[in-house]
Amino acid sequence: MKIGISHHARLGTKSGRRRHRKGKEMAYKDLRDFIGVLEQAGELLRISAEVDWRYEVSGWIRKTDDMRPRGPALLFENLRGYSKDYRLVSGLIGSNRRFAMALNLPFTSPLEIVGAFRDRIKAPISPVMASDGPCQENIHFGEDIDLLEFPVPWWHPRDGGRFIGTWHGVISKDLHTGIRNVGMHRVQVFDRNHTGIGMLAMAHLSHHFSQRQRIGQPLEVAIVIGADETVAMVAGTGFPPDADELALAGALRQEPIPLVKCKTVDLEVPANAEIVIEGIVSPTERHLEGPFGEWAGYHAGGVRLRPLLTVKAITHRNQPILRGCLLGKPVTEDQFLYSIGIMAEALRMFESHGPEGVLAVNCPPEGVALASAIVQLQPRYVGHSLNAGRTLISSRVGSHLKTIVLVDDDIDPFDLGQVWWAINTRVQGSRDIEVFKFSTEPRSDPSVPRQNAEFGDKIIIDATKKLDYPYNPNYGSHWAPVCVPEAEVMDLVELRWQSIVDQKRPEPDKEAEFRQFLDGEFEQYWKQWRAKAHVLSEEEMKAELGRSFPMQKGDTYRRSPGDTKKR
């Protein structure tokens, strides 16, 4: 087989391409606009050679996932058995750089991305209605519906079939409030017009579904594939139920999302989406679904009866691009989505409802981003750190978290090495590790006992310096001082390094200043301390030797009953 990679082949649309400009940022017009920008930045590769949708695309994506730095996003232009009018794209936000680019941010550190994400979410931008949109350039009803019109991957040999929904938004509405929800819920193709739909118990979609079940009605849904990446971001993040998640996506892209009315269900969808699947989820019908290679990195969930979705209409753009994501052993693309979203929402929760004092949250992609969080805070009272951990682990945004580590402000939560040091020097297991039994936990985690339905243990590791340790005058603190050279020593060396190693201009005055400080301060202290020479008293000697001190005949404290003789 010939493998050709064309870097410069033409993409559907070339207009609206946006770059970073000073002043007001402009949102991407659509997925193709963003794809074009990624390609120009060397962040996307077109694969024009034929690739098999069965198992093979996963290998290509995995290869880029395993590259360091992470490899490019991939646009598959030629899938086996499909016309070149049907393409597949993956990895568009599969690195911090691309995640930042999707938000038009000029930086790449997760901390900065999270800051911007959080700020934008604070001011939702409601969607606007449009009379028509490219997502309805082609419309299929009835016999004309065929989900396999698109090159849906069979991701892994161990999967129970082809999954069309791996990176999308499932839109539904609350029966009573009418508030719209967007969630990401896996969608397996059963036949040309039926799919499964994954619904964990705590998902808003599950809530909407059970509202309908109670009144014996199906739930209308619209599955949106290939809309703006911000739609996927809000779909995969656990926001509070009162928010219109499309308004949050609007906030993230800094421009309202244009919507069009669906053709067969009473819902609205982003007008620029590549593909929309309109359907109803039956209150009573179920279908065997799975297995599927999942977010936790295993095929662990097995085969189960899941709700059945019947497709009422498929609408799509001309030359539609199917957006997909390869899940599996970290670090896969979805880890970036969870990671940034959970960090931002967790901080927002702490800010608005406390406990106060939380400085940063890191959900490392390496630890299955949604399963672990490192919370950095400056404990202000005994129990403060644990309170923060317990709050997060029981919160909505933290509903999938399994391990929470709490660290002080001198530990960088983004440096897993430092976190590991804190765990090893600030934790006493019996006191500082808290196990929460029988919490909600999906079976995607293979350590969840198989007899459990959807629950397992969660842990909090409090790796902060405990405030209830007694004050130690030698430390001048309640906790032993961290052993690194004093700041003044480091400043002095920094100056000298510049003059000696980097051969820059020496600054003798500044050097002298530091030296003077160091000479005075510490010398004085130790001079006094050394003067306190001491000879042990007999009692101190006994105390020091403890149990091993040999018993003497005349010991007054060792008197047996009946021994009345005075000594």
Ligand SMILES: Cc1cc2nc3c(=O)[nH]c(=O)nc-3n(C[C@H](O)[C@H](O)[C@H](O)COP(=O)(O)O)c2cc1C
């Ligand atoms: C790729 C991917 C697949 C997911 N699959 C499912 C799924 O099948 N079922 C589910 O309940 N949640 C799934 N999730 C997690 C939900 O999207 C997430 O919990 C989200 O917060 C749900 O939306 P909600 O907060 O509005 O309920 C998936 C997330 C991603 C990124």
Ligand SMILES: [Mn+2]
């Ligand atoms: Mn929601």
